[in-house]
Amino acid sequence: MNRLYAIGEVLIDFIPLQKGCALKDVRSFERAPGGAPANVAAAVAKYGASAHVLTKLGRDAFGDFLLEELHNAGVDTTHVKRTDEANTGLAFVSLKDNGERDFSFYRKPSADLLLSENEIDAALFQTGDILHFGSVDLVDSPMKQAHRKAIRAVKETGGLVSFDPNVRLPLWNDAEDCRRAILEFLPKAHLVKISDEELAFITGIEDEETAILSLFRGDVQAVVYTRGAHGAELYTANGSYTAPGFKVDAQDTTGAGDAFVGGMLFHLLQKEASPSNLTSLLDEHHAEILRFANASGALTTTNKGAISALPDKAAVEALMHFQNT
Ligand code: ADP
Numbered sequence: 190m191n192r193l194y195a196i197g198e199v200l201i202d203f204i205p206l207q208k209g210c211a212l213k214d215v216r217s218f219e220r221a222p223g224g225a226p227a228n229v230a231a232a233v234a235k236y237g238a239s240a241h242v243l244t245k246l247g248r249d250a251f252g253d254f255l256l257e258e259l260h261n262a263g264v265d266t267t268h269v270k271r272t273d274e275a276n277t278g279l280a281f282v283s284l285k286d287n288g289e290r291d292f293s294f295y296r297k298p299s300a301d302l303l304l305s306e307n308e309i310d311a312a313l314f315q316t317g318d319i320l321h322f323g324s325v326d327l328v329d330s331p332m333k334q335a336h337r338k339a340i341r342a343v344k345e346t347g348g349l350v351s352f353d354p355n356v357r358l359p360l361w362n363d364a365e366d367c368r369r370a371i372l373e374f375l376p377k378a379h380l381v382k383i384s385d386e387e388l389a390f391i392t393g394i395e396d397e398e399t400a401i402l403s404l405f406r407g408d409v410q411a412v413v414y415t416r417g418a419h420g421a422e423l424y425t426a427n428g429s430y431t432a433p434g435f436k437v438d439a440q441d442t443t444g445a446g447d448a449f450v451g452g453m454l455f456h457l458l459q460k461e462a463s464p465s466n467l468t469s470l471l472d473e474h475h476a477e478i479l480r481f482a483n484a485s486g487a488l489t490t491t492n493k494g495a496i497s498a499l500p501d502k503a504a505v506e507a508l509m510h511f512q513n514t
Contacts, residue, residue, distance in 0.1 A: 191317035195226035196243040200278035212283035221494040222258040232451020234263035245270040245304040247277035305331035311342035323355040327370040352378035376407020432479035435487035444495025445486040452485030
């Protein structure tokens, strides 16, 4: 069976129990397993495909917790490394009244950033596998090199590369460093997912369509543009397709984008997507794939957290059945 490999950060989000106050004033937090690559892998595993994470955790209690959570979500943790040299990454979050979030990251460096290229086994990848990554672990570190090696290795086997920039500015020295890293790695991907909040920042272009089309560079064959409650648009070399969002009672949008990507990659694994058939697969099956991904993202907003909020496949299919968007 074709497998997903998600490389990057696996960390704990400490979510505030008090809303509407600054981070310094939050008194208590609830722990939630997170990190975008972990969320995407958990979604793919939950829908029934094989999903691995490539990361490093501290040899500490938080690392033990994350390993257990990934395992419970059905993610294969065989290739997760552990280290004594750094602690597992933590992110403390505060929720302001207007829904905006403040973050304080504990990673100077965190264990995930220490995964080195020597720890990526190029022989791991087989034809039909998909590699997914984001930008959070593209800061200067051994992990950045590990990304380069994994991307090269999966491409050598004819596998597909998927990228979600997932901009987190507080992690960077300045915004320009973040944009530069994203623009360096984006052309290495075949499929790019980008949200409406990131597009102008990454491209520097205000007009939406011009900005999206500017992302077709290097190996990029498809761009999926997510628009929160409004759903998503997919662009390929042959045109664009729109899929409206599902109407749900959104409580917490954490992980919606990851659940969307997970839903999409699950379908692409099932359909044995590769760089040579990606465009034609998306042109042919865009409606089914976008509907599933939108329903996956929508249902994730109806519960708190990311991995803990993921629906199962039956729930996604039920929403698609009962709500004809
Ligand atoms: P990100 O979480 O990466 O910022 P979006 O906010 O665009 O990305 O959300 C990703 C997808 O999740 C959307 O395309 C949509 O399918 C779904 N989604 C997000 N928020 C909502 C919402 N409030 N109601 C319904 N669906 C949502």
